[in-house]
Amino acid sequence: MLLYNLRLAWKSVLRHPALSGLIVAGIALGVAVSTSFVTIWHVLAADPIPGKSDRLYYVRVNAWGAPEPYDEEGNPPDLLTWQDMRRLLGASDIPVRQTATFKALAYVRPQERGQRPFQESLRLTTADFFPMFQAPFRYGSGWDRAADAKPEAVAVIGSDLNERLFGGRDSVGSTLRLNDRDFKIVGVLAPWRPKVRHYDLEGNPYEEPEQVFLPLTHFPAMSMELSGTRNSWRVEPGGMLETLGSSEMTWVQMWVELGSPADERAYHSFLDNYAREQKKLGRFPQAINNRLSTVLELMEEWQVVPRQAKALAAISALFLVIAALNLIGLFLGKFLARSSVVGVRRALGASRGAIFAQHLVECEVVALIGGVLGLLLSLGVLALVNRMYQPAGVEETFFELDPPMMLAALGFALLAGAIAGVYPSWRICAIAPAHHLKNQ
């Protein structure tokens, strides 16, 4: 019967092209708007590292030494000091993996003649960074933990830099000269573009990953400029590198990968014990307030997804509902206009349910046509949004319709069809058949 109803629906669409077109346009508009804005929200709020985001924890300890709290909400500082990071990293064997990371700038000096030095963003980190954040390798691999300890002069480079310096060939074993030091390339990343830079949600989390990764233990010995956020509760005495081991400047991010909720509790206790030790040493004057946050929790807390995006998605969904409600009258008028045909069908044995199903199928067919059109329109809207509001630092298309969103768009259309169609379908089937026939 469904195929029969689909055939009847199609005939009805063709019989009233203007009216059908009007309804299709209404639904297409609603679907286009809702799909576009929900896609924006969906892209921004999507789990950036699915399957693992609930095991990666961002580490914060309350090292804030001022009498007043770090912020009004009572949160611990967003970042760690170098000294705390050095004491915490590797001090516990509870995490499966652990890493610290921060951004800096340095000059790349190409080996090829004729190529000029250029400034490049670096990420200083540890060996565990790559498996923790699932960085994909094209050639070679990350360095091992021993390279962190020494530190060894090794580097991992991104695919863009590999293309620029080595023409895209396997450059593992080649030398990368940064400022005045040489590093042996041990790995080349495959093109890697998480929509949200999940390993560093500070600053602009939509930036592309850096092109050079070095063991962070090189930092004290290298002259490089930090490029991330820095905060301190006091005026630091002396230069950064000279006071690195005692500085209260916070600028390092630390992540741990924990295998279970029990591990989370255990690691939290470990952090609290560390804070108690520091208190004995005269640091950490405020109440113990350490924090372990998963990737998604941190995204929520730091409002990585702008509130406007969520609000717009909700408003656009409301727009779809309003568009659908406005179509009720059109469907009702269309159905009542052929009341006599309904009467004939009822006389010939169609039950109320059969008439309801026939008309609802018609609404859904029209809605699906509108949905497909709306999907195409939303591609245009997203292209416009990409052109106008692409996040800074993003070169490729940022807001894209993925298959789940395409299915969602068709779902929106079916929902709109149901909202617009249920009442008219019920109304037409509820009328006594004799009444329909009398209306001829």
Add this chain to the structure above:
Amino acid sequence: MLEMHNVTKIYRTGLVETRALRDFTLTVDSGEFVTITGPSGSGKTTFLNVAGLLDGFEQGIYKLDGVDVSRLTDRQMSRIRNEKIGFIFQSFNLIPDLDVADNVDVPLRYRGLSAKDRKERIERAVGMVGLTSRLRHLPSQLSGGQQQRVAIARVLAGDPKLILADEPTGNLDSGMAREIMELLEQINEAGTSIIMVTHNPEHAARAHRQLHIADGRIVDMERIAPMPLNRIVAHPSAARA
């Protein structure tokens, strides 16, 4: 086939009540051909609507083929309409979007028959009314008489026990009306009960029994011809077999 006892049908419009049928009592036997005449507003169409389960009634008892229909659900009544009753209307009531075959197919769809069974029934019914060559024509491409024959084919395909015809010749010229009456008589001769509302005295006189309705009641009943004994109990399908 049809038994109505003291059936009352009331239409209410605001505070106004109109008794369209008043203590209406009628029995129609299997295989009988009954015509109903009466002035406009006398309750003829209301009777057909109630008899055809297209409209309810307030009081009385109505049994169709031995089944008390007063407490049936919509689904049950729809099933009875689909399987036991055939309707023929004055304005043919073909569905304009559908061609002849698809129009005849409508009741068969709601019966849930297989595609093969439906096809056989459609071809046989359309053949019986002589329109095999017009299977893919739309109603708008047919004359009035042809459209009514399609409506009759739609009834024949469903193989009902009772046909309710509301002025089936009302929109036709005399020649076509005669053809339709002959077709109805053939169907009746095959054993199907027919109740036909008509304004044409000549057509009314061709039935076994002629009723005259006024003010929602039967005011006159005339048996014109005895019904052949072999059709009193026989069902159409049995008669055709």
